[in-house]
Amino acid sequence: MSYVPATLRRLVTQRAGDKCEYCQFPQTASLFAFEMEHIIxxxxxxxxxxxxxxxxxxxxxxxxxxDIGSIDPETGQLTPFFNPRLQQWSDHFRLEGGTIVPLTPExxxxxxxxxxxxxxxxxERQQLSNSD
Structure with missing residues (x-):
């Protein structure tokens, strides 16, 4: 894996609002440091x-x-993963209690x-929402 300079790490973290861009879990509630993930x-x-x-x-x-995608269980089609740089989380997922409900093939x-x-x-998500 390539080195990610500190300035780029800060930009990615700030842009993400200090939460995982896939599951939306806040970094401040995690025991482990979040990572710079290559989308591709x-x-x-x-x-x-x-x-x-x-x-x-x-x-x-x-x-x-x-991985960059998988087989959609509903359509059987090869489908790319949600891309946080190109897509909006709320177009593809909804949070219900602690469950993330997918809305699209991605x-x-x-x-x-x-x-x-x-x-x-x-x-973990339920406990976090109860502490708010």
């Missing part, structure tokens, strides 16, 4: 620049890995592969 992985010729980087929690980054494949709705992740 370097092995797929993704470059280390602002428009290809997203702030990602460790869960989302590990589950996504270098949302479905992203929620499935990044495992948004594992029980521990749902409980």
């Amino acid at each position: 992985a370097e092995k797929h010729d993704g470059i280390t620049e602002s428009e290809n980087l997203a702030l990602s929690c460790p869960y989302c980054n590990r589950f996504k890995g270098s 949302g479905r494949v992203t929620a499935k592969i990044l495992q948004f709705n594992l029980l521990e992740r749902i409980l």
